[in-house]
Amino acid sequence: MSITALLLLILGLGAVAWFAGRTRAAAFAGSGRERAHSLPNYHGWYAALWAVAPALLFLAVWQATSPALVTNAVLADPRAAALPADPTLRGPILAEARDLAAGRVQAAFNPQAEALAPAYADASSRYGLLGLVAAALLAFAGGAFAFLRLRPDFRARTRVERIVMGMLLLASLIAVLTTFGIVASLVVEAFRFFAQVSPAEFLFGTHWSPQTALRADQAGSSGAFGAVPLFWGTIFIGVIIAMTVAIPLGLMSAIYLTQYARASTRRWMKPLLEILAGIPTVVYGYFAALTLAPLVRDLGLTLGIGGASSESALAAGLVMGVMIIPFVSSMADDSLAAVPQAMRDGSLAMGATTSETIRRVLVPAALPGVVGGALLAVSRAIGETMIVVMAAGLAANLSANPFASVTTVTTQIVQLLTGDQEFDSPKTLAAFALGLVLFLVTLLLNVIALRVVKRFREAYE
Amino acid sequence: MSELNASLVPQLPIVGVDAHEPVARKPTDWRTGSMQGRIRRRYAAERRFRLIGAGAVVLAAAFLAFLLVTMFANGLRGFTRTEVALDIDFPRSTLIVDQTAVQRFGEQGLAGADLQGVVAAAANARLGPGGAALLSDGAWVEVRRAILEDPAILSGVHRFELPAAAAIDVAAKGDGAADAEVQVARLRERGLLSTGFNGQFLTGADATDPTAVGIWGAFKGSLLTMLVTLALAFPIGVLSAVYLEEYAPRNRWTDIIEVSINNLAAVPSIIFGLLGLAIFLNVMNLPRSAPIVGGLTLALMTMPVIVIAGRNAIKAVPPSIRDAALGVGASPVQVVFHHVLPLALPGILTGTIIGMARALGETAPLLMIGMRAFISSPPEGLTQPATVLPVQIFLWSDEVSRGFVEKTSAAIIVLLVFLLAMNGIAIYLRNRFEKRW
Structure with missing residues (x-):
């Protein structure tokens, strides 16, 4: 199941929650007994947000962790027993098997990868299914929870607006995050450079020839x-x-x-x-x-x-x-x-x-x-x-x-x-x-x- | 109070009555020669200054005109191609497929056919020895396409207009090497040369042969990249603008956000490329050369532009609108999303289009994240290797072959037309929807 389809599924569940919440709110608003605190739309949005947000959060976390889980499952498989224990040798084989299982490459260079590909396909489909079910359950549970809370005196608008404000703040923090990312990435890499070349030489040296040699004995190799x-x-x-x-x-x-x-x-x-x-x-x-x-x-x-x-x-x-x-x-x-x-x-x-x-x-x-x-x-x-x-x-x-x-x-x-x-x-x-x-x-x-x-x-x- | 005012009034020096009479100042005689000369000099200086000003404007405009004329003069030829007429006698050629096989099986019927050899042999026979070298390497692909369209041509002699080789193409457009000129003259004498529209240029992707290149691949890459940029930068930019202009409390945090947005707008674009390389590629392990990484990087670059434009647009909405909405009971969020934002939208869209136009022309950050690879087919998705129009221009400008000069200029024309269209839309939006309160 691709990530796009999963996203569409969650958004679809969100839409269902929106309609359900709105319809329910419209029902108790229209009955004329009691004035609801919020308009039906806000009840709908409240339900939709509860359906979508936790599932998306889960999906983000799942997306980051599931490759490691799949790899672990493959390594635990009996078919992986023949793999070398050294991670630097094992890595390329696993990567090749992964590409093979995903259909990105047609034939394997390494026979071990060829053998491991079915194990990879099994594990990734198993975990894919797990992620799908969990995300769908989460979306459903969230939507149901929100739906059951809807009552005429429920302050849906206040809740939705609080979330909107949170989103606004989050969006404006991205600029700060970007600035921080720029500074951090430049400073970290520059420090690694200055560990090898002294800052004084960099700032005041008058000879620039950044070629570093492929072999140690090559002429003019110093850089x-x-x-x-x-x-x-x-x-x-x-x-x-x-x-x-x-x-x-x-x-x-x-x-x-x-x-x-x-x-x-x-x-x-x-x-x-x-x-x-x-x-x-x-x-x-x-x-x-x-x-x-x-x-x-x-x-x-x-x-x-x-x-x-x-x-x-x-x-x-x-x-x-x-x-x-x-x-x-x-x-x-x-x-x-x-x-x-x-x-x-x-x-x-x-x-x-x-x-x-x-x-x-x-x-x-x-x-x-x-x-x-x-x-x-x-x-x-x-x-x-x-x-x-x-x-x-x-x-x-x-x-x-x-x-x-x-x-x-x-x-x-x-x-x-x-x-x-x-x-x-x-x-x-x-x-x-x-x-x-x-x-x-x-x-x-x-x-x-x-x-x-x-x-x-x-x-x- | 009155004392204070008195102290502020400048005290005139008291002139004693007994002081000697002040020298009567002679009025300036403007008609003397020296005075006339002075006035002339001052007026001449005035004219000179004015002329220098006009000269500066004209110089800048002339440079623009020179640039555009050079690009168009070089580039328009890139949309045409030189074609060589070639008769191919299929029944007598070495081609082993026949009409019915192609009719029945389509492409598979042509699978084993050595069309390349057939075209080369026909060229050598009709155009003299070395004739195959006069045709573009991709000429047989056109023959193949023609056969698939109409298999009936296999039963007889058919005349094709095939693209000429790069050297011939350049020579026919009047800028080639001596030996190619001779070949062109000979072909022209026999009436075999013609000029046609280069459809390949608009539909193809990058290639090593300048007669076979196209910009659709790079253009599609640009589209996908811009899609990601717009999808990220627009919502984030608008939401931040709304927050900063409408809700942000005046405190140190808000100051930090404002300062970082203003600084980001002035950071050189190549720094964003370094960020993309270090964070998106090396830390997050996203695929190299992919539109999604390019889009992310450009989104970070475009977002401050949208925020600044958005804030100005929101600021321009008069407070009376907000007061009226609050007065009839709207909540602060409803005020903004139901009233302020729709009124500010034209301004925000104008800023967004200008920001997107800048992102569309951006090259340097995309070089950093590896979008400079040779990509010979249009990208199919956001994670596939792709290149974009400006980078394609950069890559072609590095090519040695003369045939690439006009292709580079032609690609520049396409890019400029799109930028001009985007800016035109922005100006139209501004004039059409901008309200003056």
Whole structure:
């Protein structure tokens, strides 16, 4: 019996309970003797919740425990006597037998697994049946219990609403749980990494070559985890090049659209620029790698700059800057709009031209907001992955040449974690250490930026 | 009070009557050359500034146009394919099945037939030596399909329009290698080349041969992934938004929830991929590359977006609605679920669609959980290995073969069209249903 069918069965029982509860409540509400405390619907929901919730809880627990129970039953079977006692040898055979019994594979590689498959099929069907009966009984018992409690003075609505409130609280706790999960998984794996590589070497070392050897005697096998070239590459692309593009263009287009452009121009120009933010990053990456990178390389060669590569920092940074424009622009837009009209009017009344007003009054007054927006944009840019993966290259160079190839933190995370991996090698764990650094830096930038923006808003309210 | 006010009034310096007369300030003469020059300079600066602003907007828009035009110029060719006309004389070929067998047994009647060999032999005979290399590797599959549709063609000579090999396809579209160009010119002279709609591209899955690839596999993967994302992120997001906006007491716990939602909205997407890898794959042992894991990961990423949009929508419902409902005896839960939520729904849906559009275009976290495998058939369920559209674009962009360039751009067009449609629906919903109280 598949899990989907079981779920449908439980939901079906819930529906039955709902109708039964509702009908019963409608019967005693309609008799006109006594006003029921709750509407018939609430009685129905009460019964349905009692039918569904305990059964679903049981199912979740059962789903987690029953594979172990099945394995134990198989091991207790006489047909499993011939298995090796060593769990590392036994595991693959059991897994193969399990796949064979479930029909996921057609033929077994190991004859022992072949022999064990019927035992597996027996045990899993036995436990499947057990789970089905228990879940159905639980659903029925819950529904019956709730049904028997329904009376005109029974406070079904209060009960149902209490459960609804519990669900609301539970749903909002998932965000906390996610944050906790992120921090926990990053910290745990990063600590395992730092047990093998010292944090000082990771944070201050300048040599990055994460390849660990397959054999101990292989040349250059040690693997070096100095992440400074990665940090430099991230800052070079995401902060220096991208922000050189995004901040002037974003700020100037915000100024033009809010201060100069006619309302009709603004109405279609603003959404048009926002399309830039909606284009998937993989498209930008493809564009940077296919169209822009050859142009940039040719430009580098024409200028006679050494080290011009088809995976240049410039191509990735330029495209990333363009991607960030709408972000900077909308932040600048908000901050300019928050400057009180009186300040602008005062400046204009003194005879300043519009551009003088903007440069001498509006922008200085809106500066905290603009800076906050720029910080948020930086945190966006350094966390951006696909553009740099596709256009920035893998060579960990400490180079300030925009035509050369540099690599970034996110590129290396992708590089380290894709392909074949054994989970305990420092190579894979290094990705989590990089992820931890990335997470902390973006968090810090966001906190600072939000604080700056908030203080700025308060100044004018 | 009056003293205080008096102290606030700035004291004018008392000018003695006996002080010498203040120098009469000469009014500015605006007509002098230097003044005119100054005004000109200031106006020129004004014009320059304005021009720079307009330039920034135009530059950004031009980049967008350049990007879209490049993609469309490259990609539209991906929807077409070059076809080579080939006559196959079935009675004289080495094919041993006959019409009645196929009519009676369908696919099984063709089971032992070496159609690949027959097509290759026919190509070598009709198109000259090496003719088989002009056709796509999957050309015989089309012949097979045609025979199954109409077994009667087995009784005579039939002309097929078969897909050309990748090199020929690229050359016919004007971007190929020299020797392929020669072949194309020769075929064109004989009138054997034509251009047709590439149906395979919309119905097939990934393949190693660029003429045989399709996006349906990746698209179906995207659909399944989005289904999981929506099923999780929407209810959780809406319920959290309702809780935080309507019921949450102002205390430290609520602050923690709010701070973590706001932070999650700003966490780089690749971090969610690391979370998915560490928790869903390594701790919970869910299947790798499966839509369910991708959907879970993207749901965690989309949920904060929905919560923030939902809170704004709920906040926009005026308090008078709540007061009126409470006034006629509704319970707090009834107020929200019967009145506030329906009124806020358009706003919530708009936010949800925008969040889903972002999730649809997301690549990095899915690479982390292994959705970058080569999948040659569309996924059948939530736990089967799958890939998604953006990842498929990434994979094709890495291919060396030139034939993949137009396929990548074509896939990008499909993705962009869907994103545009989703955003369009969001804007329509906002304009159509948004109420201003």
